[in-house]
Amino acid sequence: MARFALSRILQAIPTMFIVSMLVFGLIRMAPGDPAAMQMGREAAKPENLPRLEALREEMGLTKPIPVQYLYWIQDLAQGDFGDSLKNKRPTIDLFLQKLPATLELILGATLFALLLSVPLGILAAVRRGSMVDRVSMGFVSAGLAVPGFWLGLTLILLFSVRLKWLPASGYVPFSEDPIENLKRLILPSITLGTYLAATLMRFLRSDMIQVLGADYIRTARAKGLREKSVIMRHAMKNALVPVLTIAGLEIGALLGGAVIIEQLFGWSGVGWLTVQAIFDRDYPLVQTSVLFVTIGLIFVNLLTDIAYGFLNPRMRVS
Amino acid sequence: MSEQARILIQEFFSGRIDRRQLLTRAAAAGVSVSALGAMMTTPWQAMGAAAQDGGATGDLVIAASGDVDTLDPQVSQLLLYGNMLRRTVFNTLVNYAADLTYVGELAESWENPDDTTWIFNLRPDVTFHNGDPFTAEDRGRRSILLRARCREGDSLSSRLTNVESYEVIDDRTISVKLAEIQADFLDGLTQISIISEAIAADIENNPIGSGPFRFVEWVPNDHISLEANPDYFIDGQPGVATLRFNILPEPQVSITNLKSGDVQGVLSIPVTQSTILEDDDSVNVINVATSSIPLFEMLGQNNETIRTNARVRQALAMCLDKNAIQQTVYAGGGIPKWSFVGTESWAYNDLPGYDYDPEAARAILEEEGAAGLEFTVLSIQGYPDGEQAATIWQAGLAEAGVKLNIELQELSVWLDNYLNHTYDVIWNTFPGFADPNYFVSLGLQPHLTDGWTNTEAAELAVSANQTLDQAARKEQYDRLQELFVEELPIMVIQETPVVSVTAPNVQNWGINSLSWVLLNDVTIDAE
Numbered sequence: 001m002a003r004f005a006l007s008r009i010l011q012a013i014p015t016m017f018i019v020s021m022l023v024f025g026l027i028r029m030a031p032g033d034p035a036a037m038q039m040g041r042e043a044a045k046p047e048n049l050p051r052l053e054a055l056r057e058e059m060g061l062t063k064p065i066p067v068q069y070l071y072w073i074q075d076l077a078q079g080d081f082g083d084s085l086k087n088k089r090p091t092i093d094l095f096l097q098k099l100p101a102t103l104e105l106i107l108g109a110t111l112f113a114l115l116l117s118v119p120l121g122i123l124a125a126v127r128r129g130s131m132v133d134r135v136s137m138g139f140v141s142a143g144l145a146v147p148g149f150w151l152g153l154t155l156i157l158l159f160s161v162r163l164k165w166l167p168a169s170g171y172v173p174f175s176e177d178p179i180e181n182l183k184r185l186i187l188p189s190i191t192l193g194t195y196l197a198a199t200l201m202r203f204l205r206s207d208m209i210q211v212l213g214a215d216y217i218r219t220a221r222a223k224g225l226r227e228k229s230v231i232m233r234h235a236m237k238n239a240l241v242p243v244l245t246i247a248g249l250e251i252g253a254l255l256g257g258a259v260i261i262e263q264l265f266g267w268s269g270v271g272w273l274t275v276q277a278i279f280d281r282d283y284p285l286v287q288t289s290v291l292f293v294t295i296g297l298i299f300v301n302l303l304t305d306i307a308y309g310f311l312n313p314r315m316r317v318s
Numbered sequence: 319m320s321e322q323a324r325i326l327i328q329e330f331f332s333g334r335i336d337r338r339q340l341l342t343r344a345a346a347a348g349v350s351v352s353a354l355g356a357m358m359t360t361p362w363q364a365m366g367a368a369a370q371d372g373g374a375t376g377d378l379v380i381a382a383s384g385d386v387d388t389l390d391p392q393v394s395q396l397l398l399y400g401n402m403l404r405r406t407v408f409n410t411l412v413n414y415a416a417d418l419t420y421v422g423e424l425a426e427s428w429e430n431p432d433d434t435t436w437i438f439n440l441r442p443d444v445t446f447h448n449g450d451p452f453t454a455e456d457r458g459r460r461s462i463l464l465r466a467r468c469r470e471g472d473s474l475s476s477r478l479t480n481v482e483s484y485e486v487i488d489d490r491t492i493s494v495k496l497a498e499i500q501a502d503f504l505d506g507l508t509q510i511s512i513i514s515e516a517i518a519a520d521i522e523n524n525p526i527g528s529g530p531f532r533f534v535e536w537v538p539n540d541h542i543s544l545e546a547n548p549d550y551f552i553d554g555q556p557g558v559a560t561l562r563f564n565i566l567p568e569p570q571v572s573i574t575n576l577k578s579g580d581v582q583g584v585l586s587i588p589v590t591q592s593t594i595l596e597d598d599d600s601v602n603v604i605n606v607a608t609s610s611i612p613l614f615e616m617l618g619q620n621n622e623t624i625r626t627n628a629r630v631r632q633a634l635a636m637c638l639d640k641n642a643i644q645q646t647v648y649a650g651g652g653i654p655k656w657s658f659v660g661t662e663s664w665a666y667n668d669l670p671g672y673d674y675d676p677e678a679a680r681a682i683l684e685e686e687g688a689a690g691l692e693f694t695v696l697s698i699q700g701y702p703d704g705e706q707a708a709t710i711w712q713a714g715l716a717e718a719g720v721k722l723n724i725e726l727q728e729l730s731v732w733l734d735n736y737l738n739h740t741y742d743v744i745w746n747t748f749p750g751f752a753d754p755n756y757f758v759s760l761g762l763q764p765h766l767t768d769g770w771t772n773t774e775a776a777e778l779a780v781s782a783n784q785t786l787d788q789a790a791r792k793e794q795y796d797r798l799q800e801l802f803v804e805e806l807p808i809m810v811i812q813e814t815p816v817v818s819v820t821a822p823n824v825q826n827w828g829i830n831s832l833s834w835v836l837l838n839d840v841t842i843d844a845e
Contacts, residue, residue: 032730036737038387040395041760043737046767087388087538088522094538153570160578168578169571170564171540266566266575268540276385276539281730 004309005302012298016291023290024069027283034085034281035059059085072287082284086277091288094273099292101171102269104181105261106254108189110247113196121204122239125212126231136201143198148257152191152264159187169266188265192257196250203246207239214238241308248304252297374546376842378558378824380583381572385539385565389525391511397749401585401835402542402563406556407447408511408527411438412504418662418752418831420504424452424512424528428504433786434482434496436503442490443551446514447532454492477506499784501791505753530556530838539565557826557841576601576819582842583820583827585835588702589649592817604818606829607652609660609750612703614638614695614711614809615761617769618741621693625769630691631806633682635672637714644812647706651815657799658748658757658810662831665754665792667799676717683718692721693742698732704745707811739768747814750832754795755783761808770807 035055036043043052056062060071075082081092124136160168167184174181211217212235220230259271270289277285386399391408413423422428425438444452482497496503517526525533530552531544544561564581566572569591572584577600595603616634617625624630640654653661656671683689695711697704705726712722727735735741751757758779766776775798782794802808816833823843828836 030731031734032728033734033737034730036733037730038393040733042395043733044760044764046764089538097537098539153574156571156574156578160580161574164578168575168580169566170580263567264571266540266564266571268537268565272539279728279730280387 005306008298008302008305012295012302015298016294019294020073020287020291021069023287024072024283025065027278027281027286028065028068030281032281033061034283035061037280038086072284081288084277084282084285086280086282086285091285094285095270095288095292098268098270098273100173101267102255102258102262102271104174104185105188105192105258105267105269106251108185109193109196109254110251112189112193113200114247116193116197117200117204121201121243122208122231122236124201124205125208125239128209133205136205140198140202140205143194144202146194148191148195148260149264151194152187152261155187155191156265169264171267171269184265184267188261188267191264192254192261195257196247196254199246199250200243204239204243207242208235211235211239244304244307248300251300255293255297374548374556374559376558376844377560377562378583378837378840378842379562379564379581380585380837381566381575381581382563382585383565383567383569383572386536386542388522389533389536390522391513391525391527392521397833398585401837403525403533404509404511405529405834406531406544406561406837407525407529407533408513409444409529410508410510411440411512412507414508414752414830414832416830420508430786433499436494436496437487438492438494440490440492441551444528445549446516446528447526447547448514448516450514450516452512452528453489454486455489477509499786501783501786502753502755505756508752531561534560541565555838557839561837573601573819576821579821582824583818583840585818587817587819589651589815589817590647592819593649595819600822602820602822602824602827604820604827604829605651605815606817606831607813608816608829608831608833609662610748610814610816610833611658612707612745612747612811612814613658613761614707614811615736615741615744615746615765615807616809617739617765617807618743619739619769621742623688623691624693624742627686627688628805629682629686630688631809632672633679633686633688633718634715634720635806635809636675636679636682637718637720638672638711638809638811639674639714640812641674642710643707646710647703648812648814652813654812656803656810658761658802658808659754659795659799660750660752660831661813663752663754664788665795667796669799669803671803674714676714679718679720683720690719690721692723694723694725695743695745696725696727696732696735696741697745699726699728701745701747703814704747708745739764750830750834752832758783758798762802765807770805772801772805775801775805 033056035052038055039048039052042048060068063071072082081090081095083089084091084094087094120132120136120139124133127133156168159166166187167180170184172180172184212231217230217235220234221227225234255271258269259275261267262269262272270293274286274289274293276282277289382398382402384396384398386394386402387396388394388399389403391399391404394404409424411423411425412420412428415421422441424441424444426441428436428438430436440452440454446452480496480498480500480503481494483495485493485495487493500506511527513521514526514528517524527533528547528551530547530550532547534543534545536542542563546556546559550556563585564575566575566581569584569587572581572587573591573595575581576584589605592603592605595601616631619625624634644650644652644654655661656669657667659666661668680689683691695708697708705724708722708724712724715722732744736744736746746761748757748761762770762775762779766772766779778794778798778801782791782798785791785794816829816835818827818829818835820827825841825843826839828839830836
């Protein structure tokens with residue numbers, strides 16, 4: 001397993017290089033000038049044109065893009081991720097400051113999705129056509145259709161404005177106040193996790209129905225195993241393999257969804273930071289964020305592959 | 319000055335009553351017009367101080383629609399920066415009174431013995447938040463203004479480029495010599511925050527000023543925290559013990575946060591969203607007319623017909639239904655107008671402009687050989703009023719046989735096109751300003767050096783700011799406004815209102831006609 005993990009990590013290095021080059025080049029080729037963004041309206045004054053040029057020079061934007069890229073790689077090799085063009089702070093500090101909030105949000109959303117989808121998906125499959133199945137499928141339809149922004153606002157109106165049970169917004173670090181942190185995590189996690197829960201539930205139900213009709217399940221039942229044992233030991237393990245694929249892929253989608261949820265709940269995380277950096281044409285911050293998000297996604301894919309092996313020994317061998 | 323007069327003035331400037339109501343209620347209360355006039359020239363700070371009789375208590379949390387770009391007051395030009403930091407953490411030598419005349423803040427008084435010399439007498443009782451005293455000479459530097467003087471690349475440095483020399487006369491007096499006459503010199507000083515020399519090099523991380531609040535923390539994209547400065551030189555300010563700005567970009571989210579009690583105020587929301595809150599007792603809507611102006615800039619390089627033909631621009635102006643824009647986009651608020659100068663300004667010239675008449679426009683376009691004209695307006699994503707105004711214009715233009723395309727661009731892309739003049743017509747918005755030269759230098763000069771070839775206008779734009787006598791300045795600006803409306807290098811739409819929302823127990827929330835939200839006097843009633 002260690003060799004497998006190592007080979008996957010080595011394969012990831014060229015991927016990261018390609019991603020870094022693409023991001024570096026694309027953001028610089030996009031229209032928009034960070035120096036003008038910083039000077040704002042004052043840049044329109046004809047007498048300020050030399051200052052605008054000087055600012056571009058100071059930001060290192062006047063050199064050819066490949067040269068800028070080489071400088072960046074050189075700095076990276078020395079552990080220097082560069083300073084934000086907008087607020088002059090080290091980009092790595094800004095990123096790491098926001099990372100815990102986003103990780104917590106994604107973890108919360110994934111936990112919510114798994115806790116809801118796994119039992120309900122299995123129940124819906126086992127009791128096909130029952131009330132549980134119909135309610136679950138209703139949730140799936142609604143969960144896939146409802147926009148996250150609307151769901152979040154509705155939850156805030158219900159639980160924060162009307163019932164006053166939970167705070168409407170804001171992030172408090174777990175280390176500062178664990179109870180407050182968890183209270184503030186509930187609504188964003190539900191909002192972000194609902195789509196994932198619906199997706200997983202749909203796949204789990206259909207996979208489970210397929211697995212329950214398989215020969216080896218019939219054999220297990222014929223052996224006289226209890227139904228609980230058939231489902232938990234034999235059916236669920238196989239049904240979870242495709243679900244794991246979906247969950248792994250959906251982590252990337254969760255990060256995309258987190259941008260909106262972070263804004264909605266004032267949950268200041270990596271998604272919002274990155275989008276704002278793109279709007280501001282804050283090149284170094286975009287590069288740092290995308291680089292680390294890429295590493296994160298590669299790591300999640302690796303974990304997914306390892307989990308495959310755990311669930312299905314045949315895959316481990318191959 | 320009576321207490322009644324003070325309350326009336328505060329209600330007027332916080333938007334609770336209009337000018338007519340102010341005069342009517344003042345007359346009913348027996349407050350003379352002269353007493354009102356005297357209070358109109360009293361600085362906001364002093365009015366707030368009079369309103370306070372206790373220490374700063376309570377924690378005020380405010381929703382802001384965006385974050386600041388830097389902590390450095392000489393770099394940021396964001397209106398949000400002004401609301402959150404410039405006027406809370408810092409002081410300026412000169413500030414605006416409620417009626418936008420100039421009053422001393424860190425300067426007690428000033429005089430200009432000749433046209434290019436300004437002598438400022440400084441307040442004696444001011445210390446910076448780090449304990450440094452505020453004096454004319456600081457740590458061997460020649461003057462406090464050197465401290466305020468921006469580095470070459472700083473956004474606000476142009477406000478002081480005309481300063482030739484400084485002279486410290488004594489610890490409390492400084493003389494500033496300008497290279498040439500500059501009528502808006504004091505106006506520029508309202509934007510220059512005075513900082514302590516000791517922290518000048520680290521101002522980006524450590525914003526130490528002398529204002530009513532001390533900086534505590536900035537977590538980018540999350541919040542800014544301030545605390546009351548107990549040594550502030552104006553008694554009674556600030557009105558709250560802590561002030562926190564939570565960054566919440568979506569107005570609807572800010573409103574739900576206000577209703578849930580997570581915040582007690584929202585700096586600004588779109589006017590159209592405020593109308594549904596007007597009958598809601600759980601919030602207080604503060605709607606104030608300001609001199610901010612949305613506009614269409616007409617001299618882009620991409621459309622030769624519009625750029626070179628003033629009659630065509632006049633015809634296009636006849637297709638802009640400003641009343642429809644006022645009703646639809648600004649919920650009936652603000653004042654439609656054609657001049658760039660604020661309607662409350664001493665320099666305003668109330669010009670009739672052009673009536674909405676697409677048929678007459680069609681005839682003019684045919685005469686000018688521009689029938690069937692097609693052009694594109696660039697507007698900015700996230701500024702719905704630009705798109706809405708363009709849509710209303712589009713309908714009027716269609717009646718005159720003109721096809722208008724609307725293109726929304728991300729701010730940085732829009733800014734590129736704006737600076738390079740690569741557009742047919744572009745929508746833009748200017749915040750309120752007190753001195754007309756603010757708009758002339760930022761809005762008009764770029765066109766006067768590019769597409770608007772009018773020698774008289776170019777000369778007036780310069781000479782008006784080199785004339786100190788206000789009556790003579792007004793004459794020049796009157797003529798400049800006439801040329802502006804006649805040739806329409808830029809078509810102003812109207813003055814727009816600004817709307818804040820607060821919890822009912824929040825008092826003394828102010829908005830001035832420059833769209834500045836004034837928070838130093840705000841108090842929270844115990845519930």
